[in-house]
Amino acid sequence: MLKIENLNIVAGKFRVKNLSLNLQSGLCHVIVGTTGSGKTLLLETIAGLRRPERGSIIFAGRDISMVEPEQRNISYLPQDLCLFPNMLVRENICYGLRIKGIGREEADRRLQPLAVELDIAHLLDRHIDHLSGGERHRTALARAIISDSQLILLDEPFSSLNLGLKRKLWHYLKQLQVDRKWTMLLVTHDLEEAQLLGDDLSLIANGELVDTGPKSEVFCFPKTVSAACILGVENFLPARFEGRSNGFCEFYSPALETKLAVSASYPTLGRDDMAETCYKLGIRASDISICSSDFAGAIRGCVIENIFKKGRTATLVLRCPQKNFSLLVEADLSEIVGRAPGDDVCISIAPGSVMALIQN
Amino acid sequence: MTFRRAGIAIALLTFLIYAALIASLTTFLSVDSLQALFSSARTLHAIKTSVFAATLVVFIAGLVALPAGFALSRHDFVGRRIVDTMLELPLFVSPAALGAMILIFFSTSAGIWVQNNLQQFVFTIYGIILAQFVAVLGVSVRLCKAAFDEVPTRYDDMARSLGAGSFAAFRTVVLPNARRGLFAAAILTWAKAMGEFGATITVAGTIAMRTETLPISIYMRLASADIEGAVGAIALLICVSLLVLYFSRFISSR
Numbered sequence: 001m002l003k004i005e006n007l008n009i010v011a012g013k014f015r016v017k018n019l020s021l022n023l024q025s026g027l028c029h030v031i032v033g034t035t036g037s038g039k040t041l042l043l044e045t046i047a048g049l050r051r052p053e054r055g056s057i058i059f060a061g062r063d064i065s066m067v068e069p070e071q072r073n074i075s076y077l078p079q080d081l082c083l084f085p086n087m088l089v090r091e092n093i094c095y096g097l098r099i100k101g102i103g104r105e106e107a108d109r110r111l112q113p114l115a116v117e118l119d120i121a122h123l124l125d126r127h128i129d130h131l132s133g134g135e136r137h138r139t140a141l142a143r144a145i146i147s148d149s150q151l152i153l154l155d156e157p158f159s160s161l162n163l164g165l166k167r168k169l170w171h172y173l174k175q176l177q178v179d180r181k182w183t184m185l186l187v188t189h190d191l192e193e194a195q196l197l198g199d200d201l202s203l204i205a206n207g208e209l210v211d212t213g214p215k216s217e218v219f220c221f222p223k224t225v226s227a228a229c230i231l232g233v234e235n236f237l238p239a240r241f242e243g244r245s246n247g248f249c250e251f252y253s254p255a256l257e258t259k260l261a262v263s264a265s266y267p268t269l270g271r272d273d274m275a276e277t278c279y280k281l282g283i284r285a286s287d288i289s290i291c292s293s294d295f296a297g298a299i300r301g302c303v304i305e306n307i308f309k310k311g312r313t314a315t316l317v318l319r320c321p322q323k324n325f326s327l328l329v330e331a332d333l334s335e336i337v338g339r340a341p342g343d344d345v346c347i348s349i350a351p352g353s354v355m356a357l358i359q360n
Numbered sequence: 361m362t363f364r365r366a367g368i369a370i371a372l373l374t375f376l377i378y379a380a381l382i383a384s385l386t387t388f389l390s391v392d393s394l395q396a397l398f399s400s401a402r403t404l405h406a407i408k409t410s411v412f413a414a415t416l417v418v419f420i421a422g423l424v425a426l427p428a429g430f431a432l433s434r435h436d437f438v439g440r441r442i443v444d445t446m447l448e449l450p451l452f453v454s455p456a457a458l459g460a461m462i463l464i465f466f467s468t469s470a471g472i473w474v475q476n477n478l479q480q481f482v483f484t485i486y487g488i489i490l491a492q493f494v495a496v497l498g499v500s501v502r503l504c505k506a507a508f509d510e511v512p513t514r515y516d517d518m519a520r521s522l523g524a525g526s527f528a529a530f531r532t533v534v535l536p537n538a539r540r541g542l543f544a545a546a547i548l549t550w551a552k553a554m555g556e557f558g559a560t561i562t563v564a565g566t567i568a569m570r571t572e573t574l575p576i577s578i579y580m581r582l583a584s585a586d587i588e589g590a591v592g593a594i595a596l597l598i599c600v601s602l603l604v605l606y607f608s609r610f611i612s613s614r
Binding site: 085 | 521
């Protein structure tokens with residue numbers, strides 16, 4: 001459907017380097033990256049608002065990298081929404097249809113159900129200036145999806161909405177995308193949004209593609225430290241490969257002064273040069289729990305440095321046995337009753353949750 | 361005195377300077393002289409000439425300034441800086457010099473050919489229009505550019521990604537969103553053309569009932585020591601201009 005090959009984009013001193021992506025027809029591809037990683041540049045280039053320095057964008061079989069934006073038939077919802085202030089909500093949404101010569105009746109026929117679903121039917125004759133933030137978002141979303149384009153580009157479409165509305169719109173958009181077999185490219189830094197809407201997932205940092213593939217694979221098995229960083233993994237421990245046993249690879253972590261096991265089927269394992277490869281073990285804060293000292297597999301010698309309570313859970317900062325390392329742990333309040341900074345605790349790590357990451 | 365108060369006082373002072381100048385007119389203003397002024401065919405002709413020429417100049421300048429201002433606002437092209445600098449030429453060259461340059465052009469072989477085969481400009485109303493056009497064009501393009509600069513280029517981009525060609529994007533999105541600025545540009549252009557004197561008198565001369573605009577009328581009356589007539593014409597110029605400015609502000613605020 002959309003194939004991007006070795007795309008290079010220059011914007012001032014920043015550049016997107018040799019980016020290649022493959023979007024499959026009828027699926028939602030999500031790009032997750034930190035701010036300033038080049039996500040918006042990429043979308044603008046696909047939409048035709050920027051010329052790439054090098055590389056090709058093949059869309060529906062032809063290279064469109066030099067085609068004018070109006071001839072691309074790609075819908076784009078920019079992060080700043082870019083609603084036209086000289087038009088009513090209705091005129092904004094139907095602008096693309098009007099420009100393409102679609103009659104008022106047909107436009108209305110498409111607009112009505114969409115407006116009802118997005119809960120903006122009562123706003124159609126209002127001016128853009130008289131809308132709230134959420135209403136503006138929904139209007140811009142309606143404008144992007146009303147024309148049933150072959151490809152829809154969404155740049156952080158829900159970033160400034162409250163959580164309740166966000167979740168409602170996620171489900172609505174996902175349903176529409178599946179029903180109408182839209183191909184979508186969505187850019188976000190919200191992992192929940194990426195998990196819910198995405199079929200495929202790409203991670204980008206500093207203008208470079210870090211990882212790409214089916215969502216479950218990229219999410220559950222990050223290969224590099226920077227991929228894990230983007231996916232919100234909190235703890236990274238240097239480790240040395242020790243050997244294999246029973247389908248596991250064993251690593252020694254000097255910080256915890258213990259051995260940790262990673263499934264041998266983890267994508268970064270199974271290579272010949274494992275002993276020479278520089279690994280870091282990635283562990284999510286939610287995969288570590290506080291346990292009693294007689295628990296099998298308990299890791300001893302951690303000291304609580306700080307506790308940050310938030311609702312029913314708390315984030316703990318632990319100092320590792322090797323003093324210059326600390327760990328973040330997410331625990332239920334019930335697990336830490338009576339504990340205070342300075343206390344010694346034992347921790348356990350959920351089996352199968354340790355990631356063997358390559359330092360890049 | 362605080363900075364805020366000082367600022368307000370100076371703002372009021374600027375008003376007072378002009379108000380005092382206008383008030384001093386009343387010394388020489390009498391009902392009889394005004395009556396005589398309004399009943400004179402020469403005055404009415406001067407008003408008509410001024411309003412007609414200034415209004416036409418706004419439209420002609422607009423035809424050039426809209427596309428030129430848009431191009432300067434949106435596109436980067438070879439010679440953009442030179443064009444941009446040249447727009448200020450009428451501002452720093454005195455209007456009389458500008459008029460003299462037009463006259464000099466019409467004494468070149470190309471200018472003589474234009475005068476003989478296309479249109480006689482020197483000492484005609486066409487000369488007034490040409491002189492005013494040349495005098496206001498730079499400011500007019502600058503103001504149009506500023507009006508288009510106010511409209512984010514994101515709007516053009518968005519319209520194009522929704523399927524509009526570059527002209528359609530200009531017509532449906534950029535132009536409507538720049539309308540306030542463009543309207544203000546038209547009014548200022550009109551006001552500048554109305555008051556234009558130096559270039560106009562150099563090119564079109566001072567022929568009563570033919571090339572006499574209101575500013576030229578004031579000059580001619582002063583030159584012939586007709587103080588009351590000059591004061592009446594000044595009052596008239598002020599009234600016509602303030603009326604138009606007031607109405608245009610009224611319309612644009614709606």
